[in-house]
Amino acid sequence: MRRTARNRRGPALALAAAVALSLAAGCTAGPGPDDERPRRTPPGTAGGTASVLAVKIDNAPAARPQTGLEAADVVYAEPVEGGLSRLMAVYATRLPQTVGPVRSARESDLELLRQFDRPVLAFSGAQSKLLPLIDRAPLLTKTPEEAPGAYLRSPGRSAPHDLYLRPGELMPSAPGAHALTTGFRYGAAPAGGTPETSRTVRYPAARFTFTWSARHAGWLVAMDGTPAVTAGGGRLAPQTVVVQYVRVRDSAYRDFLGSATPYVETVGAGPARVLRDGRAYDVHWKRGAAQEGTRFTTADGAPVNFARGQVWVVFARAA
Structure with a gap:
C-alpha cells in the first residue's frame, strides 16, 4: 500500500483520566506515523450505532502479541500482500x-462487512484509490484522523506497529449478540466428524496452527510456529475454528512496491x-449476497452448529 509522509504527533493527553488509561496500556495519545495514507473525513459519519465494531489488526511478527483479540466474538484471518496475513476482529x-x-x-473488507447493519470500522488508512469505495460503503468509519481521541501510540513499539484503539471512545457499550448477523448457528455439535488434534493453514509467507486443548476447551492458536498469546500472557484459544476455502484473486489495487492486493471473495459457495x-x-459454505451471512451445512443440507464462544474464520485459497 502507498507510503506517505509522517503525520505530526498529537499533543500530550489533555485529560487526567486519559493519562491514566494510557499509562496503564503503555501508550501515548494521538495519531502518529503510519505506512498508509489516512482517510479524509466523510460527511454524515457522526452519531451512534447499534451494530458491531470491526477493527483491522496487524499480524506481522513485530505486531505480536496483539491486544484485545481475546474479547472478539469473531476473528477473520485474510491473506494480504507479500503472502502475509492480517486480522479483522x-x-x-x-x-x-x-x-x-x-x-x-x-x-x-467492504464485501465482508456488508453482512452487518452499518458496522463501525476502525482502521489506520487505505490506498488512496480505494478511498472513494470506502466513502460509499454502508459503514461508519473511524480512523485516527476522524477520531483522534480514540487512538493511542505505544512508545514500546515502532511504527507502523504501535497504533492502538480505545473502543469505549467510539461506542458507549457493546451492541449485544443480536448484532452478530454472521449467519453462524451455535449449539450442540453435529453428528459425525473425525477426531482432530491439530490443523495448519498456510499462506505463502505466513501460517496458522490450531491445536485442540481440552484444558482450555478451545483451539490453541500459533502463528508462524509461535504460540499466540494475549497482552497478559494467556493463550488465544477460540472454541470454533473455520477454515473456509474461497476464491482469492488480484484486486485492482497495488501496494507501494507494486504488488497486487489480494481480493478474498466471501460471497459464493x-x-x-x-x-x-x-x-x-x-x-459446505454458502453466502448468496453481500448483505447475507454465511451458512454452513453438512452434506445432507443440515445446518452446522458452532460451539458457543469465540470463532476464528481463516480464509484459505480454494484448490
Whole structure:
C-alpha cells in the first residue's frame, strides 16, 4: 500500500483520566506515523450505532502479541500482500479496553462487512484509490484522523506497529449478540466428524496452527510456529475454528512496491472445515449476497452448529 509522509504527533493527553488509561496500556495519545495514507473525513459519519465494531489488526511478527483479540466474538484471518496475513476482529458482546495494533483496510473488507447493519470500522488508512469505495460503503468509519481521541501510540513499539484503539471512545457499550448477523448457528455439535488434534493453514509467507486443548476447551492458536498469546500472557484459544476455502484473486489495487492486493471473495459457495470440541467436520459454505451471512451445512443440507464462544474464520485459497 502507498507510503506517505509522517503525520505530526498529537499533543500530550489533555485529560487526567486519559493519562491514566494510557499509562496503564503503555501508550501515548494521538495519531502518529503510519505506512498508509489516512482517510479524509466523510460527511454524515457522526452519531451512534447499534451494530458491531470491526477493527483491522496487524499480524506481522513485530505486531505480536496483539491486544484485545481475546474479547472478539469473531476473528477473520485474510491473506494480504507479500503472502502475509492480517486480522479483522469483530466485537458485539463486549468491548475490550484497548485493541491493536490497528492497521489499514482492504477492498474485500467492504464485501465482508456488508453482512452487518452499518458496522463501525476502525482502521489506520487505505490506498488512496480505494478511498472513494470506502466513502460509499454502508459503514461508519473511524480512523485516527476522524477520531483522534480514540487512538493511542505505544512508545514500546515502532511504527507502523504501535497504533492502538480505545473502543469505549467510539461506542458507549457493546451492541449485544443480536448484532452478530454472521449467519453462524451455535449449539450442540453435529453428528459425525473425525477426531482432530491439530490443523495448519498456510499462506505463502505466513501460517496458522490450531491445536485442540481440552484444558482450555478451545483451539490453541500459533502463528508462524509461535504460540499466540494475549497482552497478559494467556493463550488465544477460540472454541470454533473455520477454515473456509474461497476464491482469492488480484484486486485492482497495488501496494507501494507494486504488488497486487489480494481480493478474498466471501460471497459464493465452497467447501470448509469446521473444528470444534476436538473434532473436524467437512462442510459446505454458502453466502448468496453481500448483505447475507454465511451458512454452513453438512452434506445432507443440515445446518452446522458452532460451539458457543469465540470463532476464528481463516480464509484459505480454494484448490
